[in-house]
Amino acid sequence: MAEHKTKSTFDSKAEERRLIVANILKDYPDLQRFYEQGRVLTGINRQVLFEAGDLADRIYLLVEGNIQVYTNNDDHELVLNYLNGVNFFGEMGFVGQESRRSASIRCRTDCIYVEMEYVQFKEFIKKHPTVLKTLCEHMAKRLRHTTQQISSMAFDDVHDRVIETLFHLSRSPDAISHPRGRQIRATRQEIANMLGCSRETVGRVIKALEDKGLLNSRGKTMVINYPRSYRDEPSNSVYRAENAGKFKE
Numbered sequence: 551m552a553e554h555k556t557k558s559t560f561d562s563k564a565e566e567r568r569l570i571v572a573n574i575l576k577d578y579p580d581l582q583r584f585y586e587q588g589r590v591l592t593g594i595n596r597q598v599l600f601e602a603g604d605l606a607d608r609i610y611l612l613v614e615g616n617i618q619v620y621t622n623n624d625d626h627e628l629v630l631n632y633l634n635g636v637n638f639f640g641e642m643g644f645v646g647q648e649s650r651r652s653a654s655i656r657c658r659t660d661c662i663y664v665e666m667e668y669v670q671f672k673e674f675i676k677k678h679p680t681v682l683k684t685l686c687e688h689m690a691k692r693l694r695h696t697t698q699q700i701s702s703m704a705f706d707d708v709h710d711r712v713i714e715t716l717f718h719l720s721r722s723p724d725a726i727s728h729p730r731g732r733q734i735r736a737t738r739q740e741i742a743n744m745l746g747c748s749r750e751t752v753g754r755v756i757k758a759l760e761d762k763g764l765l766n767s768r769g770k771t772m773v774i775n776y777p778r779s780y781r782d783e784p785s786n787s788v789y790r791a792e793n794a795g796k797f798k799e
Contacts, residue, residue, distance in 0.1 A: 567592075567662060571613055574636060580681040581636060584611055587674060588664035593617075593657040601654040606643025608667045612636065615661030616724050620743070621653050629744040631695055632658065634723040638688045644668045645689070659724075708747045712755040713780065715744055716765070720774035730766060731775030 567590075575582040588611070593599060599610070602621055612635045619631040619639070630653060633639060639655060642648055666674065675682055702711050719725065720732035727733075738752045745752070756772070759765035764776040 571662060574613055578636060578684070580678045581611060581684065583678055584666065584674065584681060585613065585664050587670075588666040590662070590664050593661040593663065595657055595659055597657045599655040599657065599663075600640070600651055602651050604651045606640065606648055606651050608640060608665050609638060609644055609671050610640045610666075611638055611664045613662045613664060615663070616658040617661060618656045618658050619653050620656065627743045628746055629740065630699075631692060632719075632722065633692075635662070638685050640665075641685060641689065644671060703746070708745065708751055709755055709758075711745050711747075712741065712752055713759070713776075715741060716756075716759075716772070716774055717776070717780075728773050731773050733771060733773050735770045736772065737770050 571585060575585060612633055614635045617633050618629055619633065620627055620629045642652060702714060719734045719736060725732045725734050738749045738756065741752045742749045756765060756767055760767055764780065766773040
């Protein structure tokens, strides 16, 4: 009886997952085939899927959830990007012929993803060549994000970088609509790791935005309600100039 109950629970969860995936991939026929021919896996919050230096021999498709791309050195972590479904990852070893991973991947939420070995993927794209267009689109989007990050680090002070990052997170697919704006979940440490600054500096910027009624914060949850143009508004420029000493790293 217990075995039957366990099997029924497993079948129910598998069917639930199948329906979720079918709905997500309904507009992506080639990715639906990738899902059907690859190995479907699940990850839980904070689970590391692979680390920099690991063997690079397979590509992944994130179907549902949110993952963190990061690198670390001497106990300091730098977040390179957040990816939401639907997104390929782990493709650099296939495209660039690199034998080892150059970054690490960690789940930020519970995830559904698919893995396929590079050898199998080479055969897959012969039958479904349009999947390469999708892969290139994903890579181009991440390259634009990296370019923006480098530009911001070169030309913006940390105050403006925090403002821009919070706005970017509020426009991501996993942000939630809220009567006062867009709701995100991120710790001050996570934001600091994205920017290469201290958690205390991020906290000071968030407090300043709260004082001006542009952000509501409670624990990991923040509601962002300022436009992208706010960073360049005169009122922000004046405030930044008057408080420059608070935002030096």
